Amino acid sequence: MVSFKQAKDMFRMQREAKRVKKELSNIHVEAEASSGMGSVRVVVAADQEIVSIQIDPSVPQDKIGELLKDALNRAMKKVQIISAEKMQAVMGEMGLPTGQ
DSSP: OOOHHHHHHHHHHHHHHHHHHHHHHTOEEEEEEEETTEEEEEEEETTSOEEEEEEOTTSOHHHHHHHHHHHHHHHHHHHHHHHHHHHHHHHHHTTOOOOO
16 A cells, blocks of 8 residues: 555656656757768757757758768767756655666
């Protein structure tokens, strides 16, 4: 059976998770991949939602997919780091182990 303190702690964790998710949606990360003929630039929110994609018109059609994949992977790695740091801070504030 769940105690009142456990229920209160779970509610607090849910509230903090929602707050962090909202905060993450306002943090944008940009990444770019380029070839000798142009570049692809992406902007991704830290909650892992794609905000924008810009493809230089001079990028050859057969290179767009490769450059887009590269730029998105770079951006996603950055936002994963940001997300992890934010969640560790929240867990630390709540007295939970952070894995550090």
